[in-house]
Amino acid sequence: MAALTRVSGSVGLISLLNPPVNALSAAVRQGIVDTVRRAVSDPQVKSVVICGQNGVFCGGADIKEFGGHMSGPPLVPIFNTIEAADKPVVAAIEGSALGGGLELALACHYRITQSKARLGLPEVSLGLLPAAGGTQRLPRLIGVPAALDLITTGRHLTGAEALKLGIVDQVTDQNTVEAAVKFALSIVGQSLESRRISTLPCPCPADIDAFFEGVMQRVKKSAHGAIAPVACVQAVQAAATLPFTQGMQREQELMATLFGSGQARALQYCFFSQRVVSKWSSPSGSRWDTSKPKPVTKVGVIGLGTMGRGITVALALAGLSVVAVETQQQQMMAAQHAVSGMLERTARRRGVSLVGDQIRYSVELEAVADVELVIEAVFEDMALKEKLFKQLSTLCKADTLLCSNTSSLDIDHLASQTHSPQLVVGMHFFAPAHVMKLLEVVYGPRSAPQAVATAMELGKRMGKVSVAVGNCSGFVGNRMLMPYVEEASFLVEEGASPEIVDRALEEFGFPMGVFRMSDLSGLDVGWKVRKARGLVEPGQMSRVRQGRRYSPLGDLLCEQGRFGQKTGRGWYLYDSAGSREAQPDPWLQSFLEEYRARQGLVSRRIDSQEVLERCLYALINEGFNILQEGIAAGPEDIDMIYVFGYGFPRHRGGPMFYASQVGLAQVLQRLEHYQQLHPDIPHLRPSSLLRRLVSSGSPRIQRWREIIRMPHSSL
Numbered sequence: 001m002a003a004l005t006r007v008s009g010s011v012g013l014i015s016l017l018n019p020p021v022n023a024l025s026a027a028v029r030q031g032i033v034d035t036v037r038r039a040v041s042d043p044q045v046k047s048v049v050i051c052g053q054n055g056v057f058c059g060g061a062d063i064k065e066f067g068g069h070m071s072g073p074p075l076v077p078i079f080n081t082i083e084a085a086d087k088p089v090v091a092a093i094e095g096s097a098l099g100g101g102l103e104l105a106l107a108c109h110y111r112i113t114q115s116k117a118r119l120g121l122p123e124v125s126l127g128l129l130p131a132a133g134g135t136q137r138l139p140r141l142i143g144v145p146a147a148l149d150l151i152t153t154g155r156h157l158t159g160a161e162a163l164k165l166g167i168v169d170q171v172t173d174q175n176t177v178e179a180a181v182k183f184a185l186s187i188v189g190q191s192l193e194s195r196r197i198s199t200l201p202c203p204c205p206a207d208i209d210a211f212f213e214g215v216m217q218r219v220k221k222s223a224h225g226a227i228a229p230v231a232c233v234q235a236v237q238a239a240a241t242l243p244f245t246q247g248m249q250r251e252q253e254l255m256a257t258l259f260g261s262g263q264a265r266a267l268q269y270c271f272f273s274q275r276v277v278s279k280w281s282s283p284s285g286s287r288w289d290t291s292k293p294k295p296v297t298k299v300g301v302i303g304l305g306t307m308g309r310g311i312t313v314a315l316a317l318a319g320l321s322v323v324a325v326e327t328q329q330q331q332m333m334a335a336q337h338a339v340s341g342m343l344e345r346t347a348r349r350r351g352v353s354l355v356g357d358q359i360r361y362s363v364e365l366e367a368v369a370d371v372e373l374v375i376e377a378v379f380e381d382m383a384l385k386e387k388l389f390k391q392l393s394t395l396c397k398a399d400t401l402l403c404s405n406t407s408s409l410d411i412d413h414l415a416s417q418t419h420s421p422q423l424v425v426g427m428h429f430f431a432p433a434h435v436m437k438l439l440e441v442v443y444g445p446r447s448a449p450q451a452v453a454t455a456m457e458l459g460k461r462m463g464k465v466s467v468a469v470g471n472c473s474g475f476v477g478n479r480m481l482m483p484y485v486e487e488a489s490f491l492v493e494e495g496a497s498p499e500i501v502d503r504a505l506e507e508f509g510f511p512m513g514v515f516r517m518s519d520l521s522g523l524d525v526g527w528k529v530r531k532a533r534g535l536v537e538p539g540q541m542s543r544v545r546q547g548r549r550y551s552p553l554g555d556l557l558c559e560q561g562r563f564g565q566k567t568g569r570g571w572y573l574y575d576s577a578g579s580r581e582a583q584p585d586p587w588l589q590s591f592l593e594e595y596r597a598r599q600g601l602v603s604r605r606i607d608s609q610e611v612l613e614r615c616l617y618a619l620i621n622e623g624f625n626i627l628q629e630g631i632a633a634g635p636e637d638i639d640m641i642y643v644f645g646y647g648f649p650r651h652r653g654g655p656m657f658y659a660s661q662v663g664l665a666q667v668l669q670r671l672e673h674y675q676q677l678h679p680d681i682p683h684l685r686p687s688s689l690l691r692r693l694v695s696s697g698s699p700r701i702q703r704w705r706e707i708i709r710m711p712h713s714s715l
């Protein structure tokens with residue numbers, strides 16, 4: 001798993017051999033031990049270069065090994081041996097040097113990198129910390145603030161950025177291994193004293209205690225309950241305050257705590273789930289590996305409201321040509337101005353040059369006649385969309401893909417308006433579309449595999465996590481959201497306040513609770529949807545509609561003009577329209593008291609456990625229904641939708657993984673309990689798939705797909 005050859009007479013070239021990313025599996029670690037020993041003891045070898053096979057240096061520790069019994073030599077002594085070698089060792093970094101891969105490079109005496117290579121310590125995103133000396137060597141090399149930034153965020157740097165920070169010694173656009181070999185030849189015989197990072201003092205800010213106190217406060221606030229970022233700060237603090245050996249001990253202790261935690265398991269599940277969802281399949285048998293995407297260079301976007309603007313920006317940033325269409329000149333000009341501003345800000349933040357000249361604006365629908373793919377982003381109005389799809393089907397090229405950004409409408413119905421229903425899919429983006437990572441790609445029974453593959457591929461090019469899902473009202477994300485939001489309203493009817501509900505959900509790890517989120521996105525959005533479904537009865541307070549329990553609270557607030565942040569009042573009170581500082585509203589409290597009195601509801605004390613169980617288990621239960629119906633191919637699809645689109649805390653793995661950790665039997669038992677108390681709430685009725693999984697012994701989540709596919713009685 002690692003090979004040693006002698007090149008240019010005296011350079012020992014060690015190549016890591018573990019495709020695709022040369023992860024540091026037990027065999028690779030053993031290979032490094034053996035090859036380093038041979039290189040160091042060979043008198044003909046005067047210097048050493050370590051590289052990775054196939055243009056990738058090393059993707060870090062083998063994450064697959066984390067779940068089982070770890071065997072083979074540990075990394076820390078291997079890296080210490082490399083650093084202590086009396087011959088210069090040079091890391092030749094191509095592709096990626098991540099996690100243990102970068103720690104290996106930091107143990108070398110010199111680092112040479114390709115300019116486009118990706119370097120970083122992303123362990124925090126796996127619920128871990130860089131525990132092969134990364135938290136102790138990096139601050140010594142580049143100083144505490146810069147190291148903290150990289151270690152607590154896990155962000156990747158390019159080779160060029162790494163040079164600026166002082167992580168690498170040289171960047172090359174030529175053959176990196178050849179450059180490293182040449183460099184290794186040039187440094188033979190030079191002192192290595194100053195090149196052993198573990199021996200360097202750690203450059204620290206002046207008032208170190210105050211500095212770490214401030215950092216810890218910031219990190220805790222943005223971690224939303226994740227423990228790894230906090231442990232990363234503690235480990236770097238050890239580098240700043242302790243000698244190297246003691247710092248390493250502290251690093252190991254902190255790692256041991258993280259390693260066994262449920263959070264690390266959840267985050268590692270997310271890592272693999274993100275890759276699982278890219279390998280999509282549909283019940284019709286089409287699959288990612290048998291469906292070839294169509295090449296797309298030019299995309300039309302119809303409707304330049306908030307969503308259309310964000311989609312236009314995301315497409316332009318991905319290097320595609322865009323034809324952006326609005327109906328009126330004035331709206332088009334306003335959109336053009338807004339898009340330019342968004343592009344400018346994003347380009348500045350990402351440090352890339354400005355793009356924008358590949359966007360053409362028009363008020364004529366015919367402008368999209370020659371594009372390969374259209375994304376419709378007009379108002380959520382079926383009649384309007386029907387008309388548009390009919391027009392597009394006539395004016396676009398025969399093989400143009402027609403996609404809708406609808407968040408809940410029937411894709412199949414839209415497809416039936418066109419001459420080629422097989423070329424219609426949903427591309428459901430999340431606001432702001434140029435920022436949010438999630439894309440739901442919605443296929444109908446008639447969607448061609450190539451149409452799905454093309455939308456998935458386009459999403460990938462736009463940097464999205466694309467998840468293929470079946471067609472149903474609300475698809476996966478919004479369909480599951482409905483019971484979650486409804487439960488929150490029922491709890492408020494029964495005695496909770498919006499603050500109690502939101503606090504419980506925020507302590508669980510959501511960046512915002514239901515009501516703060518509703519105020520942010522606008523209460524009128526859900527009101528419109530409920531009106532379209534015939535649920536709204538103006539001025540009425542009845543709590544049963546369409547044969548099931550209904551909370552009219554949201555409608556009543558809208559009738560008062562309380563639309564949330566934009567009107568300065570919603571579930572909370574704001575200083576002014578548009579302000580973000582939510583305050584509890586005494587008016588709302590009296591309104592709720594009066595409402596409960598008129599409904600004959602006796603307010604009771606509701607604790608955070610009930611909030612979590614009722615909101616989350618209702619959401620999870622709908623997830624099981626979705627799995628059972630084949631709308632989502634597996635629990636990973638649902639979890640990635642919730643993590644990337646709905647702020648579900650990543651360190652909990654997503655709703656379905658969370659359910660598996662709580663225990664399916666427990667989830668079932670609590671749903672049964674609440675269903676008995678609230679027989680008029682259908683979404684608390686346990687899904688038959690949940691029952692089936694429990695009666696199959698609650699298998700590991702990785703086995704659910706298999707059980708879902710097994711033929712079963714519907715009784």
Ligand SMILES: CC/C=C\CC(=O)SCCNC(=O)CCNC(=O)[C@H](O)C(C)(C)COP(=O)(O)OP(=O)(O)OC[C@H]1O[C@@H](n2cnc3c(N)ncnc32)[C@H](O)[C@@H]1OP(=O)(O)O
Pocket residue numbers: 020021023059060061062063064075096098099100101118122123126128129130131132272275276
């Ligand atoms: C004592 C502890 C010391 C150190 C701790 C660590 O090092 S933890 C690991 C830290 N490293 C990472 O987090 C890097 C993870 N990998 C990536 O970010 C990307 O895979 C990478 C390297 C940038 C390559 O991206 P690319 O898009 O080219 O490929 P993809 O992500 O699809 O990966 C290809 C397949 O390789 C598998 N894989 C990647 N990294 C690892 C890894 N570190 N361990 C095990 N397996 C890894 C990945 O799952 C893909 O597998 P597949 O079966 O094809 O889906």
